[in-house]
Amino acid sequence: xxxxxxxxxxxxxxxxxxxxxxxxxxxxxxxxxxxxxxxxxxxxxxxxxxxxxxxxxxxxxxxxxxxxxxxxxxxxxxxxxxxxxxxxxxxxxxxxxxxxxxxxxxxxxxxxxxxxxxxxxxxxxxxxxxxxxxxxxxxxxxxxxxxxxxxxxxxxxxxxxxxxxxxxxxxxxxxxxxxxxxxxxxxxxxxxxxxxxxxxxxxxxxxxxxxxxxxxxxxxxxxxxxxxxxxxxxxxxxxxxxxxxxxxxxx
Amino acid sequence: xxxxxxxxxxxxxxxxxxxxxxxxxxxxxxxxxxxxxxxxxxxxxxxxxxxxxxxxxxxxxxxxxxxxxxxxxxxxxxxxxxxxxxxxxxxxxxxxxxxxxxxxxxxxxxxxxxxxxxxxxxxxxxxxxxxxxxxxxxxxxxxxxxxxxxxxxxxxxxxxxxxxxxxxxxxxxxxxxxxxxxxxxxxxxxxxxxxxxxxxxxxxxxxxxxxxxxxxxxxxxxxxxxxxxxxxxxxxxxxxxxxxxxxxxxx
DNA sequence: CGCAACATTGAACGGTATCAAGTATGGTGG
DNA sequence: CCACCATACTTGATACCGTTCAATGTTGCG
Numbered sequence: 001x002x003x004x005x006x007x008x009x010x011x012x013x014x015x016x017x018x019x020x021x022x023x024x025x026x027x028x029x030x031x032x033x034x035x036x037x038x039x040x041x042x043x044x045x046x047x048x049x050x051x052x053x054x055x056x057x058x059x060x061x062x063x064x065x066x067x068x069x070x071x072x073x074x075x076x077x078x079x080x081x082x083x084x085x086x087x088x089x090x091x092x093x094x095x096x097x098x099x100x101x102x103x104x105x106x107x108x109x110x111x112x113x114x115x116x117x118x119x120x121x122x123x124x125x126x127x128x129x130x131x132x133x134x135x136x137x138x139x140x141x142x143x144x145x146x147x148x149x150x151x152x153x154x155x156x157x158x159x160x161x162x163x164x165x166x167x168x169x170x171x172x173x174x175x176x177x178x179x180x181x182x183x184x185x186x187x188x189x190x191x192x193x194x195x196x197x198x199x200x201x202x203x204x205x206x207x208x209x210x211x212x213x214x215x216x217x218x219x220x221x222x223x224x225x226x227x228x229x230x231x232x233x234x235x236x237x238x239x240x241x242x243x244x245x246x247x248x249x250x251x
Numbered sequence: 252x253x254x255x256x257x258x259x260x261x262x263x264x265x266x267x268x269x270x271x272x273x274x275x276x277x278x279x280x281x282x283x284x285x286x287x288x289x290x291x292x293x294x295x296x297x298x299x300x301x302x303x304x305x306x307x308x309x310x311x312x313x314x315x316x317x318x319x320x321x322x323x324x325x326x327x328x329x330x331x332x333x334x335x336x337x338x339x340x341x342x343x344x345x346x347x348x349x350x351x352x353x354x355x356x357x358x359x360x361x362x363x364x365x366x367x368x369x370x371x372x373x374x375x376x377x378x379x380x381x382x383x384x385x386x387x388x389x390x391x392x393x394x395x396x397x398x399x400x401x402x403x404x405x406x407x408x409x410x411x412x413x414x415x416x417x418x419x420x421x422x423x424x425x426x427x428x429x430x431x432x433x434x435x436x437x438x439x440x441x442x443x444x445x446x447x448x449x450x451x452x453x454x455x456x457x458x459x460x461x462x463x464x465x466x467x468x469x470x471x472x473x474x475x476x477x478x479x480x481x482x483x484x485x486x487x488x489x490x491x492x493x494x495x496x497x498x499x500x501x502x
Numbered sequence: 503c504g505c506a507a508c509a510t511t512g513a514a515c516g517g518t519a520t521c522a523a524g525t526a527t528g529g530t531g532g
Numbered sequence: 533c534c535a536c537c538a539t540a541c542t543t544g545a546t547a548c549c550g551t552t553c554a555a556t557g558t559t560g561c562g
Contacts, residue, residue: 073403075489081406083399096388103399103494126385130378137347137388144395147402148334148354152324154405155332155450159550190508199406201551206510222559238326243354410518441540452519457542473527 017065020089025135038121052106060116067112082197087177097123165237187225268316271340276386289372303357311367318363333448338428348374416488438476
């Protein structure tokens with residue numbers, strides 16, 4: 001009885017944890033159930049410990065269900081570059097089943113929880129259910145599109161534009177993930193972490209943030225981000241949200 | 252008779268054009284044939300005209316069979332960032348069938364040829380042949396891994412390291428594509444184009460190339476690249492080739 | 503309360519950009 | 533075959549964006 005109860009609870013938690021991810025996958029009820037069965041429970045993680053280490057083989061697909069996680073590469077002299085930010089619903093490092101090694105660390109920005117999908121189970125599913133494979137492939141593509149936008153940002157935009165762009169993207173992605181419902185919302189990233197995402201120094205991030213505030217575009221204060229003038233922000237960043245729309249949600 | 256002959260020649264050309272791509276896809280003979288049937292012939296292109304324009308919907312998957320192509324984003328004030336380089340065997344902008352818009356231009360660095368796969372035919376194939384979808388998904392992943400490496404380069408490496416890293420990657424990818432068989436090989440990129448890939452100015456690329464030469468690492472002269480000291484080059488770039496290995500070729 | 507992490511500020515430095523020539527190089531038409 | 537032109541490469545001078553170093557202020561938390 002107790003076992004039965006607990007497994008029921010577990011199932012419900014898994015479904016709840018996977019919800020934003022499943023919505024994005026756009027599956028029929030049956031495929032969705034199969035995917036849920038592949039889940040290995042809900043795993044909570046603290047802010048302090050890294051989920052995957054640079055150089056490790058990937059054994060499972062990690063679906064983020066709560067919290068915010070970064071994917072970061074550390075160079076030999078300590079320089080760091082954040083190459084991705086994950087919000088609930090994202091698959092952290094979405095790759096096809098096979099022999100993969102992660103070339104980045106996966107470290108939380110906040111505590112949270114995730115739902116692991118064992119790679120062998122995913123392999124079965126993708127072999128048998130085309131819709132599941134298609135969904136995961138789209139997810140890979142979505143993240144690649146975001147990366148591409150970051151590349152342009154890092155390569156050719158100035159600090160001011162970069163920060164503006166970054167905050168635009170954060171605002172939209174947080175909104176889509178249900179983390180931001182008003183122009184003002186919780187944003188748990190330090191200036192140092194932003195610096196590592198934007199390829200800037202902490203000091204400069206601080207200064208540019210002040211200029212953005214002085215210009216009346218955004219206010220970032222003690223973990224709360226307030227978008228004062230979305231339009232100007234997007235213009236400054238030359239931000240076009242198209243790349244964030246997934247295939248399914250467009251059309 | 253003539254029609255028959257010409258269609259035969261065509262088929263052979265398509266197969267030849269797709270060869271490096273097919274090898275990477277790792278399919279059985281039957282799936283391979285199906286994929287070949289989805290091809291819409293071989294299309295030659297000159298150096299001058301862009302293959303896909305920024306903002307255009309994607310109607311076909313373009314498999315590069317000869318030449319070198321860049322994927323580039325142009326900002327409103329003319330700044331450009333190259334976000335990808337394609338060599339023969341690469342699918343240029345590998346996305347799952349669906350409503351996609353390209354956010355970059357696809358422009359050749361050299362004349363060449365490609366084999367288009369109509370998106371509806373690809374949709375059928377991927378629905379019916381899991382191995383085809385898996386192969387394409389892996390291709391997307393491969394390119395995303397390369398992009399990620401470029402991001403780190405752009406965000407946290409100095410000009411010297413960036414160029415070193417870029418040349419390392421070029422050397423390996425050209426070798427894998429059969430474009431480089433010796434330490435010295437044809438490299439048809441101007442310093443201006445490299446600048447756009449690396450997020451630097453032409454002038455600075457020029458200077459850093461001279462320093463690389465003075466240090467005895469590489470010589471780039473009139474379209475010929477000579478790797479003099481691979482080991483030092485890779486060390487300077489903190490280059491780890493792992494990200495270029497596809498799943499299948501590793502193991 | 504006191505510590506640790508984060509944010510802010512100033513000064514000086516440095517890597518890269520920009521501007522402005524000038525020099526190959528290669529292709530083209532006469 | 534040469535004059536010409538366009539493109540790419542090279543070089544120097546100068547300016548600026550962003551870094552680094554160093555110090556101080558602030559906040560939250562055990």
